[in-house]
Amino acid sequence: MSTKMCTGKSIQIIINSTFENKLIHILKKNGLTGYTQLSARGDGSSGVQDGHSEGESNVMFIVLASNSATNTLMEQLNQYRNMGYHIFVYTHDAEVLNSDKIQICQ
Amino acid sequence: MGIDSLLIPAVMFFALGVIAKLINSDLKFPEGMTKGISIYLLMAIGLKGGMALGKADFQLAIESIIWATIIGFILPIIGYGLLRFKDKINPFDAAAISAHYGSVSAATFLTAVAFLEMSGVTYESYPIVMMVIMESPAIIVGLMIAAFTRKRLAAKEGTQKVKTEWGPLLHEAFTNGSVVVLLGALIIGATASPESLSKVMPFTQDIFMGVLCLFLLDMGMEAAKKLDTLKKAGITLVAFGVIMPLIGGTLGIIIGGTMLGFSIGGTFLLAILSASASYIAVPPAMRYGVPESNPSYYLTLSLGVTFPFNVVIGIPLFYQMTIWYIGA
Numbered sequence: 001m002s003t004k005m006c007t008g009k010s011i012q013i014i015i016n017s018t019f020e021n022k023l024i025h026i027l028k029k030n031g032l033t034g035y036t037q038l039s040a041r042g043d044g045s046s047g048v049q050d051g052h053s054e055g056e057s058n059v060m061f062i063v064l065a066s067n068s069a070t071n072t073l074m075e076q077l078n079q080y081r082n083m084g085y086h087i088f089v090y091t092h093d094a095e096v097l098n099s100d101k102i103q104i105c106q
Numbered sequence: 107m108g109i110d111s112l113l114i115p116a117v118m119f120f121a122l123g124v125i126a127k128l129i130n131s132d133l134k135f136p137e138g139m140t141k142g143i144s145i146y147l148l149m150a151i152g153l154k155g156g157m158a159l160g161k162a163d164f165q166l167a168i169e170s171i172i173w174a175t176i177i178g179f180i181l182p183i184i185g186y187g188l189l190r191f192k193d194k195i196n197p198f199d200a201a202a203i204s205a206h207y208g209s210v211s212a213a214t215f216l217t218a219v220a221f222l223e224m225s226g227v228t229y230e231s232y233p234i235v236m237m238v239i240m241e242s243p244a245i246i247v248g249l250m251i252a253a254f255t256r257k258r259l260a261a262k263e264g265t266q267k268v269k270t271e272w273g274p275l276l277h278e279a280f281t282n283g284s285v286v287v288l289l290g291a292l293i294i295g296a297t298a299s300p301e302s303l304s305k306v307m308p309f310t311q312d313i314f315m316g317v318l319c320l321f322l323l324d325m326g327m328e329a330a331k332k333l334d335t336l337k338k339a340g341i342t343l344v345a346f347g348v349i350m351p352l353i354g355g356t357l358g359i360i361i362g363g364t365m366l367g368f369s370i371g372g373t374f375l376l377a378i379l380s381a382s383a384s385y386i387a388v389p390p391a392m393r394y395g396v397p398e399s400n401p402s403y404y405l406t407l408s409l410g411v412t413f414p415f416n417v418v419i420g421i422p423l424f425y426q427m428t429i430w431y432i433g434a
Contacts, residue, residue, distance in 0.1 A: 016401075018394040021274070047335055047402030052140060052328055055389025055401060084198075084397035 003097065009070040010062065010094035013077070014040055015087050016049070017057040022080075027063060030073050036062040046086050064096055116220045119319040120417055123326020135324050143321045144386065147216055148287040150310040150317075155234030156295020157303060162231055166366065173361050174236035177380055178243030181354055182208030186251055188350065194342050201251035202392040202399035203343070206408045207350045208244025209384035210237050212284065213325055214416045216318055218378040221421050222371050223315075229371025233362075237379055238288045244384075245279040245391045252396040275395045282387045325413065332410025339406050347383075347411030355381035355424045363432050370428050377424040381416055383408035 015023055020037075027035060040060040042049050049058040065073065070091060081087050126133045159167065185204030189195040195203070215237055222229055253270040295303065336344060358380030362373030385408045393401055 016393050018390045022394075045402075046400070047405060048331065050331075051137065053386055053389060055393045055405060080397075084399075086397070 005095040005097055007093065007095055008064060008066045009091045010064055011070060011073065011089065011091045013061040013063065013087065013089050014042075014058055015061070015085070016046070017054060017059050019080075019085055019087070020059055023061060026073070026076055027061075030065075030069055030076070032063050032065055032069060032073070034064070038062070044086075044088075064094055114220055114224045115319050116217050116315070116322045117417055117421075120217075120322040120326040120329075120414075123323045123328075124330040124414075125326075126323075127327045127330030133327065135327075140321070140324050143317060143324070144212070145283070145287055146317055147314075147321060148212055148284055149291045150314050151212070151216060151219070151234060152238075152288045152291025153295040153303070153306070153310050155231045156292040156297075157300075158231030158295075159235060159292065160296040167232060167235060170232040170236050170366060171239050173365060174239035175243055177236075177357065177361065178208050178240045179247055180208075181350075181357070181380065182244040182247040182251075184353060185346075185350055186247075189346060197255040198252055198396055198398035199400055199403055201248045201255065202396045202401075203346070203404045203407060204251075205244045205248025205392055206383045206385070206388045206404050207354065207412075208240075208247060209242075209388045210240045210379050211382035211384055211408070211413060211416075212237065212288075212386070213321060214382035214413060214420075215375065215378055217322065217417050218375055218421055220315060220318055221425070222374070227371045227374075228369065229375055230368055232366070232368070233372055233375035233379060234288075235292065236376060238285060238292065240379060241282070241285050241288075241384070241387050242279045245388055245395075246276070248388070248392060249275055249279075249395045252398070256398075270395075275391065278391050278394065282391070284387050322417075325409075329410055329414050332406045335402050335406045336410060339403055339411075343403060343407055344411055347407040348415055351381035351383070351412055351416055351420055355420060355427070359424065359428050359431050363428065370425075370432055373432060374425050374428040377428060378416065378421065381412075381420050381424060383412040385409045385413065 013023065024035075027033070038060045039051060040049070040058040041051055042058060047056070049056050051057045063073075074089065077087055077089055182204040185207040186200050189200035189203060190197065215233075219229075249270070249272075256270065259265075355377040358377035359373055361380075362368040362376035366372075366376070368376065385405065389401065389405055389408075392399060392404060
């Protein structure tokens, strides 16, 4: 017997740590109350982000969302990208076991 | 003075940090250590300043605060004017960069304190209070210039105006960690009993210079890392990173020596404060408040150009200029 899994999107969002509170606010406003957050290092158009200081620290958020919630979130994040914020986002199809916690099946 | 001013351990550790990076050494500080050290240094200098401030002239302290605010507002405006000359730098980059030059670098200030102490020169406590005050006004100027530019561009292009969220930005300007630790330690130093303060002296004063050496070792490595991005910044910005501290330092000497009547030590410290560029408090504020600007420009300039310039050339230069100006 196979366990029932819910399908949706796994969204990875890489931002500067100064945008962290704003992103959490956006996620919560969209009903996405659960997320995983990691420190992230890297290099790109903003220069090396090695976590040495607040302005040089990146964070990565992993959020699971339904397809429709993903679309809404992408539109909102794109508005901030257009304002100049460095936001790097990509998604994967995801199958999730803990659907009761993350409301992915709705 | 001359080469002797470079032969203090703090400056030599800075050079060691630069060399370590240039030879690709695997020397690295554990994560979070630099932040911990910078909190310690701000706390120690704040306590020391507070203890001296407790015995200081109240009127001169108020005058110092007023002048610190004026310098904090004037310097970024001068910087913005220079960067925008002949439209060389775009207005958002110019706003963000000039905000860094109106604010202060605690590491440069502490290196200057180490230089004075090694040379046996005394100084007033007022520049420490001025350092706290000078952290924030430039952030506000940078944000205001950026907001004005946004409004102007929206009107010109007929697009919708982008609203500036002032609440979180002003909160950041006045409550950033450096301001809280410095101001808090100043108040504690000024109000706690001398007996109780003497108990913490071994931690805040006896080991201070050694910890500063560690901090500058890390700063040397960070400055060397920025060398790669200097080419990207271009000659105009690199020149600005050298010219702006000369303007700020000269202004600091005039205000410290003439308007506030400080001694050589105090005037020199105000010159260093005015010449320095922030790399802790302002970058995150500009990153969030002026997202249109390129962060690699302002971080490269303040840490890769102005900080080494001030440590190696600015400190002995401004000290000599101060002696010449005050006429000791």
